[in-house]
Amino acid sequence: MIIKKSDFVTSAVTKRQYPEDKRTEIAFLGRSNVGKSSLINALTNRKKLAKVSSTPGRTRLINFFLINDDFHLVDLPGYGYAKVSKTEKARWGKIIEEYLISSTTLKRVVLLVDSRHKPSADDVMMYEWINYNNYDVVVIATKSDKISKREKAMNEKVIKDTLNLKPEHRLIFFSAVKKDGREEIVDLLFEDLASK
Template identity: 70%
Template sequence: MKIKNSEFITSAVRREQYPTDERIEVAFVGRSNVGKSSIINSITNRRGLAKVSQTPGKTRLINFFLINNDFYLVDLPGYGYAKVSKTEKASWGKIIETYLSSRLQLKRVVLLVDCRHKPTEDDIMMHEWIKHYGYDVLVIATKSDKLSKNELRKSEKVIRDTLKLAQEDKLYYFSSLNKIGRDELVDSIFDDIILKEDNEQSKES
């Protein structure tokens, strides 16, 4: 799939602030320092589409980006940043859970983890949340340029074991710096759900 255009539409905290046009959605979620904004900018080929904050944990909103005037890429708040209060952490968790528990348009959640580290308790909980609500989940290990091929193999085993991924569960590696495999990753994230949605619309009409 070619991403020809992408634009920021709105930010939201509450359910009534979400877009109401019924387009399907693919959400991205991960720890606050995992490189979520960078990967969104990489796959859309728009350097400043998602704002890259110099302060981890700063994004407190759900951001909706319209892709190809066809579907939404949804940027969920980063979680797990240590230097915020428990109250703030709880509030971000509530924002994410409200979205996951009520969004019929949501067709897939992309969970980002840092390939250099074992997934954290927050990552495990987020993966379990996504599965609990019945969404298709795709895991991307970011910052893959930082590891050697041997280290990447070890990383894959650690991530799969920690998140209890089955062999058929999708796990991809990506670096926002070298962007190797970008087009294939875009296809893996979006192609099948867009095609499925188009087929369902064709049946209805």
């Protein structure tokens, strides 16, 4: 699929602020600073569609982006950032949970993990939650330009084993710097969603 058009639609905190047009949605989940915004920008070939920050924890709202006037990408707040209060973490958690539970048009969840590290307890919990709720899931290991081929092979096994990744769920390594994996991700995520 070719992404010809991508636009920011709205930011939301509660269900009543979500878009009401009932377009199919793909949600992006991951720890703070794992590279959700960078991935969305790379997929859409837009440098500043999603705001990228060097400071973790900046995405505190749910951001909706319209792709090809056809479906939405949904950028959810990052989780697991240590330098915010427990109250703030709980608030972010509620924002994420409300969206995942209440969205009637969510088709697929993209879980981002850092390719350099073993998935965190939060990553494992999120993957298990996605499975429990029977969402189609794709796991993307970001920042792959920062590891060697040997490390990639080792880390792939660690990621799969730690998450207990199901055979039918894909794991793709991605570099926002080199755009490695972009075409594969676009085809995998969007091909069956695009209008014919």
